[in-house]
Amino acid sequence: MNTPSSPSAPAPEHRLPPGFALHASGADGSQEYFLNMGPQHPSTHGVLKLVVRLDGETVVEVVPHLGFIHRAIEKMGESETYVQYLHLTDRMDYLSSHINNLGVCMAIEKAMGIGVPERGEYIRVMVSELQRIQSHLLWWGAFGMDLGAVTAFLYGFKEREKITALFEDLCGARLTMNYFRPGGSNADVPENFIPRVLEIVEEMKFTLDEFNALLSANPITISRTQGVGALSRERAISYGCSGPVARASGVNFDVRRHAPYSIYDRFEFDVPLGQNGDCYDRYRVRMEEMRQSVRILEQAAASFPEGPHRAKEKPVYKLPAGSYFSSVETARGMFGTYIVSDGGLKPYRIKSRSPNLSNLAPIAEMAAGGKIADLVAILSTLDIIVPDIDR
Amino acid sequence: MxxxxxxxxxxxxxxxxxxxxxxxxxxxxxxxxxxxxxxxxxREYPENRETLTFPERFRGQVVMPHDAEGEHNCTACTLCEKACPNGSISILTTKNIADKRVLGRFVYRLSSCTLCNLCIEACPFDAIHMGHQVDNVEAASYERAALDLILNKREGR
The missing domain is CATH 1.20.5 (Single alpha-helices involved in coiled-coils or other helix-helix interfaces)
Incomplete structure (x- = not known):
C-alpha cells in the first residue's frame, strides 16, 4: 500500500494532483503552485474548471476538469422517442441549437428515407447560417470581454439580439429552439421572414465593418493574440479539432463543403483558412466566416421558393433496425449523431460527437510556457461551450 | 481561401x-x-412591463384557454401527456353526471417543463397553447409547490 509513510511512496515534491504528468522542473528558485481557475470564473464560459500549474505567472501545465454540468443527455435519449430527444440536443451546444436539431433530424431522415421539400431545405440552410452568425456574434462579444473590452460585449449582444428576435418570431424561443423536425420544420416561416433576413444581412455588413474598426486591428487585441497559443496543422488533426479552431491552423475541412448536407452544395461560399493557428488567426477565421454566412444568406434569400415546409408528418417515427450517422457543421465544428436502432420507438443508443471536447483537448499544449493571461485569450478563441462537452 | x-x-x-x-x-x-x-x-424591462409584447409563437408556459362560459376544448385524450418528454403533464379524468369520461384536473408541472412545444403539437383539439403574455413568462416563485398548476378552471368540465 502506498501510504505516505511507506518507503516506496514518492517523495512529497513529486506527488502531483491527478492529471499532471511533468516532474518538477527543479530549476533554482522555482516555486511552482497550483491554481483552480473556475468552475466559477468569468472567462471559463460556464462551469469548466482548469487546474493550472504555475511557475510565477508562467503556465507549466493545464488540466481541465469536466463533468460539472453532466446531465446524461445520451442516456436520457434512450428512454425518449426520437422526436422527444430533439429538445435535449438544444441543451448541448445551446448556441447552435438549430444546427444540433438538424443533425438528429438528418439521421432520422436517412434511416426512414424521408425527403425534405425544397422550401424546407432553404429554411434549414438559412436558419443554420443565421444561427452561425448569432453564435459568432456572441463569441465576438465574449472575446472582447475576456480581453478586458466590456464595450465589445455589449456591441456583440446588441447585434445578436436582432437575430434572436427573428428566431423568437420564427419558433418562439430565443435559445432552446426545438424547431426542426424530421422532414422539415415544425412551422412555416412567418410572412416577413425574408425581408427581415435581408435587413439583417444589410445590417451585418455594416456591423462587421464596425467590429473590425473596434477590435480587429486594435493594438491591444493584436498584442494579446498574435503568436499566442499556436496550434500546428498536424497537432490540430491529431487532436481531432474541427470548425474554426482547425481551420485557423490550416486544416481545410468544413462539413458544409467537404461532405455537403441539405442544399449547401448549391451555394457559393469560401472556407477561410489561417496559416499560423494562433489566437489571432482563430479570431480572423471567425470574422471571415460571418461574412461567408452573410453571402449564403443573400443567395438563399434571392431564390427562396414557395411550397410546403415539411414532408407529410408520420404518426410515429420508428427507425428500422441498424445504425445511422449524420454530421453537420455547427458554429464550433463537426457535430455528428450516431443512432443505433433496434426497430423500436426509442433509440437503443444515441451518441453525439460534439466538437467542443476535441477543441478543448489541445489547451494544455497551447497554454504551456505562456502567461496566465494568454490562457484566457486561448480559452476565449477556442470558443468552448461547456454543456456540450459534458452533455 | x-x-x-x-x-x-x-x-x-x-x-x-x-x-x-x-x-x-x-x-x-x-x-x-x-x-x-x-x-x-x-429597453428597461420591469418599467415597461405594461407595454411589453411577445411574438405570437412565443413559448411561455402552457395555458388552457377558456371561453366566456368557462368551457375548454380538452377531451382528456391524454395525447399531450404521452407526447411530453419529461412527464410534466398529468391528466386526471373523472366521470360526469352522464357517466361520460371527462377531464378532472389538468395537472401541469411548470418546474419540470422544458417548454418544448410537443404537447401543443400533439393536441388535436387545440385545447392548450403556449402563453405569450407577460404573466406566462414571469414564473419565479418562492416555493416549488406554486409551480404545480391545474390548468382547467373547474373540475369535471
Missing part, C-alpha cells in the same frame, strides 16, 4: 503611428453611439 497575410515589415515609428490610428478608429465607433442616441436599443 487563405486569410490575407499580416504585414510586419513597417518601421517601428510607422507601426506606432498606425496603432494610434487604430485606437482612434475604435474610439470613433463608441463616440458615435454617444452622440447618436437613436442607435441605442436598450
Amino acid at each position: 487563405n486569410l490575407a497575410p499580416i504585414p510586419h515589415n513597417d518601421h517601428l515609428f510607422v507601426r506606432r503611428l498606425k496603432q494610434v490610428g487604430e485606437l482612434l478608429r475604435g474610439m470613433r465607433v463608441t463616440w458615435g453611439y454617444l452622440v447618436r442616441p437613436s442607435r441605442v436599443v436598450t
Whole structure:
C-alpha cells in the first residue's frame, strides 16, 4: 500500500494532483503552485474548471476538469422517442441549437428515407447560417470581454439580439429552439421572414465593418493574440479539432463543403483558412466566416421558393433496425449523431460527437510556457461551450 | 481561401503611428453611439412591463384557454401527456353526471417543463397553447409547490 509513510511512496515534491504528468522542473528558485481557475470564473464560459500549474505567472501545465454540468443527455435519449430527444440536443451546444436539431433530424431522415421539400431545405440552410452568425456574434462579444473590452460585449449582444428576435418570431424561443423536425420544420416561416433576413444581412455588413474598426486591428487585441497559443496543422488533426479552431491552423475541412448536407452544395461560399493557428488567426477565421454566412444568406434569400415546409408528418417515427450517422457543421465544428436502432420507438443508443471536447483537448499544449493571461485569450478563441462537452 | 497575410515589415515609428490610428478608429465607433442616441436599443424591462409584447409563437408556459362560459376544448385524450418528454403533464379524468369520461384536473408541472412545444403539437383539439403574455413568462416563485398548476378552471368540465 502506498501510504505516505511507506518507503516506496514518492517523495512529497513529486506527488502531483491527478492529471499532471511533468516532474518538477527543479530549476533554482522555482516555486511552482497550483491554481483552480473556475468552475466559477468569468472567462471559463460556464462551469469548466482548469487546474493550472504555475511557475510565477508562467503556465507549466493545464488540466481541465469536466463533468460539472453532466446531465446524461445520451442516456436520457434512450428512454425518449426520437422526436422527444430533439429538445435535449438544444441543451448541448445551446448556441447552435438549430444546427444540433438538424443533425438528429438528418439521421432520422436517412434511416426512414424521408425527403425534405425544397422550401424546407432553404429554411434549414438559412436558419443554420443565421444561427452561425448569432453564435459568432456572441463569441465576438465574449472575446472582447475576456480581453478586458466590456464595450465589445455589449456591441456583440446588441447585434445578436436582432437575430434572436427573428428566431423568437420564427419558433418562439430565443435559445432552446426545438424547431426542426424530421422532414422539415415544425412551422412555416412567418410572412416577413425574408425581408427581415435581408435587413439583417444589410445590417451585418455594416456591423462587421464596425467590429473590425473596434477590435480587429486594435493594438491591444493584436498584442494579446498574435503568436499566442499556436496550434500546428498536424497537432490540430491529431487532436481531432474541427470548425474554426482547425481551420485557423490550416486544416481545410468544413462539413458544409467537404461532405455537403441539405442544399449547401448549391451555394457559393469560401472556407477561410489561417496559416499560423494562433489566437489571432482563430479570431480572423471567425470574422471571415460571418461574412461567408452573410453571402449564403443573400443567395438563399434571392431564390427562396414557395411550397410546403415539411414532408407529410408520420404518426410515429420508428427507425428500422441498424445504425445511422449524420454530421453537420455547427458554429464550433463537426457535430455528428450516431443512432443505433433496434426497430423500436426509442433509440437503443444515441451518441453525439460534439466538437467542443476535441477543441478543448489541445489547451494544455497551447497554454504551456505562456502567461496566465494568454490562457484566457486561448480559452476565449477556442470558443468552448461547456454543456456540450459534458452533455 | 487563405486569410490575407499580416504585414510586419513597417518601421517601428510607422507601426506606432498606425496603432494610434487604430485606437482612434475604435474610439470613433463608441463616440458615435454617444452622440447618436437613436442607435441605442436598450429597453428597461420591469418599467415597461405594461407595454411589453411577445411574438405570437412565443413559448411561455402552457395555458388552457377558456371561453366566456368557462368551457375548454380538452377531451382528456391524454395525447399531450404521452407526447411530453419529461412527464410534466398529468391528466386526471373523472366521470360526469352522464357517466361520460371527462377531464378532472389538468395537472401541469411548470418546474419540470422544458417548454418544448410537443404537447401543443400533439393536441388535436387545440385545447392548450403556449402563453405569450407577460404573466406566462414571469414564473419565479418562492416555493416549488406554486409551480404545480391545474390548468382547467373547474373540475369535471
